[in-house]
Amino acid sequence: MLPGNSVAFSAKTEYGIVSLVELAAIYEQGGVLQVAEIAHRQSIPDRYLEQMLTSLRRARILRSIRGPKGGYQLARPPADITIADVVGCLEGEAAARAAASRDTPEFEVLSALQERLDQARAAILSGTSLQDLLEQRDQLAQAQAMYFI
Amino acid sequence: MLPGNSVAFSAKTEYGIVSLVELAAIYEQGGVLQVAEIAHRQSIPDRYLEQMLTSLRRARILRSIRGPKGGYQLARPPADITIADVVGCLEGEAAARAAASRDTPEFEVLSALQERLDQARAAILSGTSLQDLLEQRDQLAQAQAMYFI
């Protein structure tokens, strides 16, 4: 009934998150990445990715630099950006609809169940930061490197 | 990316669940309810509800009786039917698609996150039976009756 907020992220959200993880990796050095660069590495249509990065900039999650040598960088440390922030930004527009369930007792208990689901989801999303995902990515890379010893 | 399986249930799923709760309430007496009757009480288009009940019958969650005095009833006790069963039945068709994420490390950690979300959701859905919802409905009715004393 509120058709954003799905368990399976939309392409918008997925593209946004993976881009942010890439940017998180270079946050310490203060580096920037360009849309085309991220899009190429992640096999995402660049003109489409542009829209997500624009939304993230408007939400103050990213900063942008124009002109040659320009690009994007995180607006604050990766540990201070949660996945809930990102999801709220990228699928917030469509999901801003009231549930408006029928008022029978059966629909009411259903709403209560939905509430529990939303809270469980929100707990995970707001308990996971870009820093967390970045660390997981690095651990993954390390684990995979082990196979080649 | 897999557009069933949303946190907010689809109308299909909502309609199915509220109907099943109604049927759960009369399971002990072995009674039946007709599509038109449920549809009217819950303000659901009856020709649409028919489709959900048909799906639930095919999934062996409901039994149907044709002809005059016909209708639907639960195929087994409400405590043995979980919401996960119902959701799996009613939004299963569309959700049966592989995630097929890109194979970059960033997409991989994202998949892992989605996995955690799915598990949290599944835990709630398979831990909630029609019996549970029915009891919540009855408690709700009782609580509301208190206001009129």
Add this chain to the structure above:
DNA sequence: TGTATTCCCGACTACATCGATGGGGATCCG
């Protein structure tokens, strides 16, 4: 100052899905 590079903005399209409707058939009871 000129020019290439990059981000910025908004319109547009193609396609799938969702909620819903409708026609006609099978089954059963009295």
Add this chain to the structure above:
DNA sequence: CGGATCCCCATCGATGTAGTCGGGAATACA
């Protein structure tokens, strides 16, 4: 038989999603 009820399938309109496109504005650098 005749009406009530479930059964099956085709179709439809509205909406949203993923993606494309055409141009405009800022900036670095020669």
